[in-house]
Amino acid sequence: MTTTTIRDAAPAQRAATQAAGVEKRPARAKKSEGQWKLDGREPLNGDERIKQEDGGLSARQRVIDIYSKQGFSSIPAEDLAPRFKWLGLYTQRRQDLGGELTGQLENSELQDEFFMMRVRFDGGRVTPQQLRTVGEISRDYARSTADFTDRQNIQLHWIRIEDVPAIWDKLEVNGLSTLLGCGDVPRVILGSPVAGVAADEIIDATPAIDEIVANYLPREEFHNLPRKFKTAISGNARQDVTHEIQDISFIGSVHPEFGPGFECYVGGGLSTNPMLARSLGAWVPLERVPEVWAGVARIFRDYGFRRLRNRARLKFLVAQWGIEKFREVLETEYLDAPLIDGPHVPENPGARDHLGLHKQKDGRFYLGVKPTVGHATGEQLIAIADVAERFGIERLRTTPDKELLFLDIEPGDVEPLSAALDETGLYSKPSEFRRGIVSCTGLEFCKLAHVTTKARAIELVDDLEERVGDLDVPIRISLNGCPNSCARTQVADIGFKGQTVTDDEGNRVEGFQVHLGGALGLHPDWGRKLRGHKVTSAEVGNYVVRLVTKYKKQRTEGEQFREWVLRAEEADLQ
Known part of the structure; x- marks a missing residue:
């Protein structure tokens, strides 16, 4: 009855509208979001066109063969941005341009002929020799700049394109890389800095991180996502990887029947539209973490919004679909088997950082120290590596709180190691500020x-x-x-x-x-x-x-x- 009444009234309403001199406009067709599985792959903006024409990693060989020999002026704009991001390189800002010009000038006008370079430490893992390597690169090529980041990387500045091949060679010899450090790709995998050693660990996530880094990140299918894709995986009870603000995260969870595993979250992020990640309501065993990770990354690749860059993050898709639909699509289109429902892990009420002295499950200790706002120099990194080697430390860790951890400390070395680190400018007992x-x-x-x-x-x-x-x-x-x-x-x-x-x-x-x-x-x-x-x-x-x-x-x-x-x-x- 109601439907008939509305339909019958429509002609009269249109006539009244036309009589009043106002023609009702037809509803606009909904614009395509640029979702590959729904809208096709026709590029809807310049970044998408560039990525389809030639992948970001293709620029690596051109850096070696051409740009490092011919200089900054030889780099075409489409390699400089966005493709160089896939190589872990961003142009940095010119020093003579104040903040009032941000947003007023084009990127090409703001940029300098120097680069920021991002060195990956997946899981925050680094050896003293690797830290020394980064320190020497900083000293020799980056005006002694070095910044620990909240993604467990180290960033260098003042990098010249002429020096990049030599830097890459030195990094690769020591098991380090800048590739996929930036760009529309899976960024560095955050991991608990005390995985495998912490006394309060639920489960060691290291095998899952290693599997993703070794067997998934190299695949070309993950090298053209709508935008960045941020991952965190930790089995520590402290929930020490900011899982609430990642595109995908896994935190330790104990299933009453199946034991230790992970709860999976998706769709978190900050920026101008902050959203907290939402739990899939599933318990994921360690061996399925890489599969679930890949499934979520593929959903983002296929269904993520690509038309507008400021909406090209997974959080907007999760918000549009809702978590129930997201899990349904994940299970039916991307996984080999459904997920197991699992308990929700309550938030850890305590501190998440790892500063200070903590006992490991093997009876030794780990020590967390703080470089102020994560800032260091090349010489300081070399000095830190010297201290670690002097005390027989073979494992260092960076953290999402820009700390540096020293693992496997013998009880008798705690005090002298702390004193030695204080001398390098690190703080083993920092103020709360x-x-x-x-x-x-x-x-x-x-x-x-x-x-x-x-x-x-x-x-x-x-x-x-x-x-x-x-x-x-x-x-x-x-x-x-x-x-x-x-x-x-x-x-x-x-x-x-x-x-x-x-x-x-x-x-x-x-x-x-x-x-x-x-x-x-x-x-x-x-x-x-x-x-x-x-x-x-x-x-x-x-x-x-x-x-x-x-x-x-x-x-x-x-x-x-x-x-x-x-x-x-x-x-x-x-």
Whole structure:
């Protein structure tokens, strides 16, 4: 009855509309999202065209044969960006262009004739000899720059195209690579830095990481995804790989019938549209992790959105489909057998980092130390390798919190090793401010940045230690140069998102939008953004001191900083 009434009324409505002089427009056809399985493979933007014409890794031989001999000016634009990303290379920002020009100039105008180079450490695994190798490359080719990243890599800067083949040769001889360090590919696989040794480990994920790296990453089928694909796999009870913000992640889970395995999450990510990953509701045994990983990567390849680059992440597909449909497609189209339903693993309420001294399950120890905001020099990396070798350490690990871990320490070596590392500029017992500070590359090298971050973060820690001393609770402070959240602004206790702001005298200067009370782990949340509240770069130190001082005065017994932020009056947060 209702349907008939609506249909009968339609002609009268159209007549009334036409009589009023307004012609109702037909509904627009839905635009293609560029999903290969639904829309075909016709490229819908320049990046997709370039990738289809010639894969990113094809540029490697041209670097060796042509560009390294003829110089920067010989590199065509389509190799420079995007194909060089597949080689782990980005052009860095010109030093004479301020943040006010970000977004105003084209990428080709912002870029310098030098590169950032990203060295992969899948699972965060590195030997002293490999660290020494990176240190020597930094010293000899990268103006002694070296930054640990939150993806367990090391990044170098000031790389000349003429030096790239020699650098690759030196890396490859020592079992290292820059390939697939960037680009629309599976990025470095995050892993627990204490896999196989931690006393609190549920299951060692190392075999799964090794299988993916050795037998899946080299396959061409994974070298043209819609955009980056971020993976984390950890069987540690600390859930130490930020699984909530990865495209795909596996964390340790114990099935009541089948024992230790993993819970799988998909569709997480930050940037300008942050989304928390969602659990598939499945328990995955260790031997099926690579298969499930490959199935999810193939879904992204075939169904991921390719028309608009800012929607070409797995999180948007998961949001559109919902987790039930996603799992159904995964099981019916991409896996050999359905997944086993499994228990949901509760969030670990404790610290996730590995700083300080911890006992291994074999009776030895591991020690986590902190380079401030992950920054180091080539000479410092060489000195660290020297210390490790002096104490017989053969296994080092990088972490998603930009720490460096030393495994397999004999009990009698703990104190002298700690003292030796302190002498290299590492911190075995950092303040909570130094422990929790995070920064992106910022204006110094990044073409997307509006403000300087890394140098400012180092200055901020020194300032806070001098003026406040220390805190008795964890506090994570993030400085990000742009809205893309490489430093995880939305999940920090105090997050600063870089932008150009107006100071009290009407000048346009570097500054930050303030974001407070975000978190991962127990009760993950984006926190609260203070409406209209911005601080200039010069005010950051005073603002944090003021905020922390009010927290110390107003907190209740046992109240964490984030908990106070979420209940505090807005005036107290200004």
